[in-house]
Amino acid sequence: MNAIDIHNPATGERITSIEADDAATVAAKAQRARLAQPAWAALPLAERQACVRRFAAGVQAELDDLAVIMTRETGKPIRMARNELNGLMGRIEFFLGAVAAATATETVHADGGMTEQIEHVPLGVVANISAWNYPWFVGGNVFVPALLTGNAVLYKPSEYATLTGLAIERLMHAAGVPRDVFTAVVGGGQTGQALLEQPIDGLFFTGSHATGARIAQALGPRMVKLQLELGGKDPTYVCEDADPRAAAESLADGAMYNTGQGCCSVERIYVHERIHDAFVAAFVETVRGFRMGDPMDEGTYIGAITRAPQLAVLEGQVADALARGATLQCGGHRRPGPGNGFEPTVLTEVNHSMEIMREESFGPVVGIQKVSGDSEAVALMNDTRYGLTAGVYTPDEARARAVLSQVHAGTTYWNCCDRVSPRLPWSGCRDSGVGLTLSTHGIQTFTRPRAWHLRQP
Numbered sequence: 042m043n044a045i046d047i048h049n050p051a052t053g054e055r056i057t058s059i060e061a062d063d064a065a066t067v068a069a070k071a072q073r074a075r076l077a078q079p080a081w082a083a084l085p086l087a088e089r090q091a092c093v094r095r096f097a098a099g100v101q102a103e104l105d106d107l108a109v110i111m112t113r114e115t116g117k118p119i120r121m122a123r124n125e126l127n128g129l130m131g132r133i134e135f136f137l138g139a140v141a142a143a144t145a146t147e148t149v150h151a152d153g154g155m156t157e158q159i160e161h162v163p164l165g166v167v168a169n170i171s172a173w174n175y176p177w178f179v180g181g182n183v184f185v186p187a188l189l190t191g192n193a194v195l196y197k198p199s200e201y202a203t204l205t206g207l208a209i210e211r212l213m214h215a216a217g218v219p220r221d222v223f224t225a226v227v228g229g230g231q232t233g234q235a236l237l238e239q240p241i242d243g244l245f246f247t248g249s250h251a252t253g254a255r256i257a258q259a260l261g262p263r264m265v266k267l268q269l270e271l272g273g274k275d276p277t278y279v280c281e282d283a284d285p286r287a288a289a290e291s292l293a294d295g296a297m298y299n300t301g302q303g304c305c306s307v308e309r310i311y312v313h314e315r316i317h318d319a320f321v322a323a324f325v326e327t328v329r330g331f332r333m334g335d336p337m338d339e340g341t342y343i344g345a346i347t348r349a350p351q352l353a354v355l356e357g358q359v360a361d362a363l364a365r366g367a368t369l370q371c372g373g374h375r376r377p378g379p380g381n382g383f384e385p386t387v388l389t390e391v392n393h394s395m396e397i398m399r400e401e402s403f404g405p406v407v408g409i410q411k412v413s414g415d416s417e418a419v420a421l422m423n424d425t426r427y428g429l430t431a432g433v434y435t436p437d438e439a440r441a442r443a444v445l446s447q448v449h450a451g452t453t454y455w456n457c458c459d460r461v462s463p464r465l466p467w468s469g470c471r472d473s474g475v476g477l478t479l480s481t482h483g484i485q486t487f488t489r490p491r492a493w494h495l496r497q498p
């Protein structure tokens with residue numbers, strides 16, 4: 042096996058080195074998962090629920106230490122790391138409470154001695170290639186309902202959140218989930234490729250469109266169930282009847298929270314020309330108030346860019362926008378000193394000839410464009426290859442619904458943004474991916490329906 046080095050993106054310091062799985066160890070783990078899955082599925086649901094409850098209690102007991110691990114390896118501000126872990130508790134409670142009804146056998150017809158039923162059967166062995174930006178949320182959306190519905194899970198954390206992934210594995214085993222039912226697969230791209238080559242029954246991936254497309258190409262001929270969450274270029278439209286300051290403060294947080302490293306972070310804003318200047322002034326004022334610094338500092342709001350190569354992407358988008366006539370309102374540069382710091386950046390006088398309005402930024406960078414009204418806003422919001430989230434700020438609900446019903450997006454927001462609920466399906470269209478997680482539909486996605494035709498003799 043090869044070793045992978047883990048670095049602190051805020052300082053550049055090496056934290057540790059971890060042995061990565063190779064093709065042989067991945068294959069062995071997959072084989073053991075296959076053998077262990079039937080016994081896990083045969084357990085009463087209440088026993089699987091008890092394991093997950095103990096897991097949640099274990100997370101709660103170690104929450105502060107787990108937050109430090111996540112902050113050190115991803116650069117996420119420490120209070121946001123705690124927010125993620127605390128928020129995970131609500132998601133787990135939803136899954137625990139909803140799984141029985143979501144997976145109960147349904148009698149859909151009974152007449153004349155003929156009964157028709159739908160049974161929900163576990164997929165079998167599920168592979169989860171997860172993300173680094175919200176490792177507990179994104180992973181938990183998959184491995185919690187997958188385990189509850191009777192599947193074995195091969196969990197590959199991002200190489201940028203390896204220590205968090207290993208902590209998840211340790212807590213699962215301590216909670217009573219058998220070692221071969223939940224198994225961490227550690228490493229980078231080669232390890233992920235080895236995982237794809239296993240005889241799995243489902244692949245759940247969160248990451249870039251480019252990687253997702255390669256996964257779909259590899260697994261498509263094998264008819265493996267796929268769920269691909271692939272990011273976005275999430276737009277919001279601020280109408281002229283909105284409160285410009287309230288909208289600006291909300292959207293600044295939606296754009297910059299977690300240092301802008303979220304697939305549903307607000308990345309482009311369209312503001313009606315009548316309130317454009319007032320909105321921009323309030324937005325820039327809010328962003329200038331976001332404290333940038335050491336992610337371990339309780340007062341830090343803007344932490345580190347987790348992946349060093351993304352700094353060049355952000356610099357390139359800013360340079361491209363400025364070369365094409367944009368105005369830099371604040372930020373625009375790497376932070377001096379060690380680590381992967383990038384200033385929170387606001388650009389105005391932008392248009393769709395610029396990369397900043399077309400390509401995913403995944404950082405604390407946002408463009409604000411002036412529009413003449415609803416029709417122009419809808420056209421620009423749809424001028425993208427992505428379709429994850431979209432929002433509208435206006436006091437008029439009917440207007441917001443009318444606008445958002447025309448926008449291609451899996452999730453829509455009225456007077457809010459950058460929000461994910463366990464009660465609602467999380468999905469995208471276009472290049473934002475296929476399939477879904479969360480909600481009762483996201484529980485059922487880890488099962489396949491078996492149809493029963495039952496005739497009385």
